[in-house]
Amino acid sequence: MGKQLLFICVVAIAAASCNKELNTNQTDPNGLPIAQLKGADVFAQAMVTVAQDKLGFNISDATDNYDYATQWMQYFARTTSFAPSGSQEQMETFGLTTSFSDGNWASNYHNIYDFNFVMANSTAHSVLPGASRVMRAMLFENLVDQFGNIPYSQACQPSVTITPAYDDAATIYKSLVTQIDSAITQLSASQSTADDAADIMFKGNKTLWIQFANTIKLRMALRLVPNGDQTYAGSVISSIVAQGGGFLGAGQDALINPGFVDQNLKQNPFWANYGFLPGTTTPTQNNNFFIANTFMLNFLTSTNDPRIGYFYTKNSVGGFGGNFFGSGLTSTPQLSSIGSGILQSAAMPALLFSAAQSYFMQAEAVQRGLMTGNYQTLFQKGVEESFRYLGVANPTASADAFIAGSTSQYVNIATSPSPLQTIFYQKWVAECELDGFEAYCDYRRVGYPVIATPSQAVPGTPMPKRLLYPETEYTQNTANVDAQHQQASDLWTKIFWGQ
Template identity: 50%
Template sequence: MTYMTIIKKIYSSLVFVGMLAGAVSCKKELDKNLQNPNGVPSKDIKGKDVFPSALNNTAAMILGQAVYSTGTATAAFASEWMGYTARTTSYSASGAQLQIELFTLNSTYSNGLWEGQYHNIFDYNFVIANSDATSVLSGAAKVMRALVFEDLVDIYGNIPYKQAVDPSGNIRPAYDTDSTIYRSLITDLDSAIISLKASQSGADDAADVLFKGDKTKWVQFANTIKMRILIRQSVNGDQTYIKQQFTAIQTEGSGFLSQEAGVNPGYTDAVNQQSPLWNNYGFEVGGKNGKANHVFYIANKTMTDYLAARADPRLGRLYAESPSGVYDGNFLGDGVSARPVATLSTFGPGVLQSAAMDAVLMSASQSYLLQAEAAYKGYITGDYISLFRKGVEESFRYLGVPGGATAADAYIDGSADDRINIAASANPVKTIIYQKWIALCEMDGLEAWAEWRRTGFPDRTKPSLNPSVATNVIPERLLYPQTEFDNNTANVAMQKQTSADKYKAIFWSK
């Protein structure tokens, strides 16, 4: 990929941000771009001009939307595999959807997802290299770059890292091993924290459409990502190293995320200005007509049945009542005549809150449930039962369950199910992950997929009902994209990947 191609991508992002109400002004650059998109001097672009769109695009990718590229591949496959969504019974499976149901996603499928994530990394590289030394943006961009690299490792295993971080932009970067990258990301986040603590409030704060220049919240977010990276390795990783890193986090002292990490550059109910989740799965401007994905994707019966069987109050917030007055869905791969469309639920009001809603990178619930596991395993101080309870309460709060924390406490205390009441559980990690599975529903399928691979929870035995499925097991990873075989041939060939490698575990997996 040429440098000018990437500059064009940056300008397309600037156009997006410029259209958002209340977004950071990029008028000077936008005017030049519109007049002569191939001749804009790159020196006129600053980190503050790129950072809002980079944040939006990271969130959009986590929430299952295609960005940067013309490819249609998105992270939505993980939501289907994890029992959150499924194809509506009014459509038959074909193309990529059929591959999702048969667990046969090929290298072509990965093209758009891989391209989008690496473009996103380049944007953060650009922000780091083109922001003032005292600006919060440099450290914040390092945090975000680490988050995107973490997702890439979790999806593919070994990936280009060192040469992809290099701002000189090696177009044929070598691959690094997944476990080595994970350790490097901890170092990168430590560097980000140093930058953030040294930063000063200034004009660039307006470009921070996540924490609005609050460097303490950025440090807490960095610590939470570090915690997630370390917890991911806790099953089979170097325990001495993990404990040392957790000690360093606690010594640093800023703590962890206690609110949603929600991006919002000024989303509103207007064309090209809606929040990513709403724009992808919600309604056209005005809220009357559902978008294509609102019609195609409906509730997965795995989750609706699970919640209904346990009288979980989140059912009516995660999913909308069907036209026939019930909460129901379709299993992954089920036939077109399995259930009448009138009985099927779509995305609920706790998920699709409004066209102006924040685009959530990480929820407070996820942070507290990570802390609960870390405390249970002795990595941090604190009562794991209380942290678990807080994680469930935050899930109820975010989804808008009536009664909030009180309803969450009643739900926990009134159950003897070891997937709900951690105090009664012989396997607290199982309890934590089941509740995280619910908390991540329709918000972060990639994270739920990673946690399933790490722990084996929730139970996803024979997840597809498609009669053509040959191996009814969810893959451990995606295959490298065809674009890598076309453009980075020598380096990707060194990975010696075969189609069977989709069942090769990532280094941290159980």
């Protein structure tokens, strides 16, 4: 009997220590669990990801960023040493497939998921929750502007669903405007906190965040003209004016900078993609691959634009040489590469949104009568800000002289028969190699600039008006994506605000 008692005791002790052993092994020593992080630990990373998605970074995957728009908007052409293949071939033939857009789609959604985390896990009165709400709205807008209807109301809530349904694009737009409004309310009430250090765009400056939010809101409103709900667009613009915080102004580029330096993985993402290897003057693969576009070179030359030397390098004979987008295997010996106004340094901040763009949009709103002001002055400020960003000496004077001295209808807005066209052409120039996607949106909205069909494309194939839903949606969210009834020909179906 004693033996049995002893046995039971041994078993009991063993069972207790066994349980303890199982419990001590519940944390992964190989990384940091999310439970230990605050919003501020995630925000800076999400902002850097925004910069990387916009400007490149992943050399091997052109579809991760807006490379396609940069090429279609005639900012880049490619060298002729290689036959195009893969995504480059799809871009050049306007033959995008469902495999084209996976990276773009996935990265944007995961980033929204991270901004959600910041909103839910930050000091309530810090600037970060409001800022994240603005950023999230901007990312959703980017997705709608590329795909039309997208998962929105059910998106990025894996504990609720891993197969979110799609929402109507126009409805999403309206919801995003509301989101920005509540973000502005949140931002207005925010105070300076230790979290400001993680704000690598505006350093916790809520005034700038509100200006940025208003500018994004203005951009969304303008998307709806001239093809969408004009009345609604007008009311959105009125609400911006009523809010009173204003837009990004002179010198107020929205710049993301966590502290880029010329080291591996820490370079400015555009530099890392299109510039030079860390600490060297060795060009990256994409710096070798992409050269000046002859269409753009010809335009800049025809308008005597002094920025040409900032957008592109001079070639070995002191001029500028490029190639047409998608042109075949003809070779020009003297080529121009990306200029010093764009590739400023490995440590340059990443440009998310320029003051120039802000002015050009204001100019458009005023010209269309949706806002009061002087559109010519706003246009002029836009060109001045572009000159300033590129590092042109005496930017204001140079820009003013460039406009005033030009007889081109694409430059001199005062003499232009179509001031709107002039605004769009100069906006397109100001966005050269900096924001191909915004230029592509304007192109789909208003048709400027008028661009010739690339030589590679199957004759008669126009430039796509959207991207196709990615292949991963077909394999992993089949029922919902099928409900959108997408055809390959939907590549040429306009986004609801397009023409």
